[in-house]
Amino acid sequence: MRVAIAHNLRTTDDVSEVVFTSRETVDSVAEAIAGLGHEPVPVEVSGPVADTVERLEDCAPDLVYNLAEGWTDGARQPFYTGLYAALGLPFTGSPAHVQALAMDKYATKLVVAGHGVRTPRSQFLRDARDLDPARFEPPVIVKPNHEGTSRGITQESVVDSAAEAAALAADLLREYGAGVLVEEYVPGVDVTVPWLEIAGDDGGGALDATEVLIHDLAASGRRHGIMDYGFKNYSNRPLTGVAPSASFRTPARLPSAVLAELAASTATTARALGCRDLARVDFRVGDDGVPHLLEVNVLPGLDPTQSIHHAGRLAGLHPTQGVVRAVVASAARRWGLAAEPVQPTAVGV
Numbered sequence: 001m002r003v004a005i006a007h008n009l010r011t012t013d014d015v016s017e018v019v020f021t022s023r024e025t026v027d028s029v030a031e032a033i034a035g036l037g038h039e040p041v042p043v044e045v046s047g048p049v050a051d052t053v054e055r056l057e058d059c060a061p062d063l064v065y066n067l068a069e070g071w072t073d074g075a076r077q078p079f080y081t082g083l084y085a086a087l088g089l090p091f092t093g094s095p096a097h098v099q100a101l102a103m104d105k106y107a108t109k110l111v112v113a114g115h116g117v118r119t120p121r122s123q124f125l126r127d128a129r130d131l132d133p134a135r136f137e138p139p140v141i142v143k144p145n146h147e148g149t150s151r152g153i154t155q156e157s158v159v160d161s162a163a164e165a166a167a168l169a170a171d172l173l174r175e176y177g178a179g180v181l182v183e184e185y186v187p188g189v190d191v192t193v194p195w196l197e198i199a200g201d202d203g204g205g206a207l208d209a210t211e212v213l214i215h216d217l218a219a220s221g222r223r224h225g226i227m228d229y230g231f232k233n234y235s236n237r238p239l240t241g242v243a244p245s246a247s248f249r250t251p252a253r254l255p256s257a258v259l260a261e262l263a264a265s266t267a268t269t270a271r272a273l274g275c276r277d278l279a280r281v282d283f284r285v286g287d288d289g290v291p292h293l294l295e296v297n298v299l300p301g302l303d304p305t306q307s308i309h310h311a312g313r314l315a316g317l318h319p320t321q322g323v324v325r326a327v328v329a330s331a332a333r334r335w336g337l338a339a340e341p342v343q344p345t346a347v348g349v
Contacts, residue, residue: 004061019069032321064091090335094298122183128170133162144176188286193266194308198330204267207311211252
């Protein structure tokens, strides 16, 4: 089976390319696909659409392994999956309408809340004057509604009053005109839960949760333990001479009842949104032990340092290639293609 690895290659450290795929990740995905006995063909999909279509048609793949993030706005990811569908090409991951929904944080919260998943109270704004202070208990966090990789989020995003929230929302709307989200801030810890559809037969698809432990807050000039843009991209926006650091603990050391709710909420979220093959659900577990869903990433990063690989290994997958192989097997099963089956063990829900 010929598998096109569709990607936007990261060539600079510019903010416009922060979500693009590194050469290391493309090579890692290619190695995993080759390990299944398939032919990987990296296809760069940046640039004019006509050129992208020509590259894909020249490749004539049986399956597109989709890594394409696109440029900034809420339609950047679904553009590519919509293109594959229009060309009649089977592809990995969620379809365009699911990607568009997941990139809209507020719409995602409305959907999952309707299925019983906890999420912080919030308000979507296109005009800062519409802010309703009665909806929230401060502090709140103000962030772009459609961005990923923490773009637009800084330590100053957490504010203690409605006036500060409105002023910050007005500032963000000048750069992120598609809308901003004002959300109750949950003091606690970030926890991410990977989801693999192929694991759904045994437990809903949720793998072990990863706890994000942020260190050196005071020394690095930070007041809040959040994964803001400056934290994730320290080389681009250092605050002080001390780099913040984090460790990732998989499985998370949380009470069993909390872990069970995280797994159940992840499985429910994936079903409610219509996710396919893989996703990552990001939570904030409050100091009171209550998990709150923040957002869903249906195109999670797969660079070799990502915690999803550790969770996959704990589920019985190959330590570095298992997630990619599971995604290929899941997509091949859905599209009726020939591929070696891979069966990870999901967390029970």
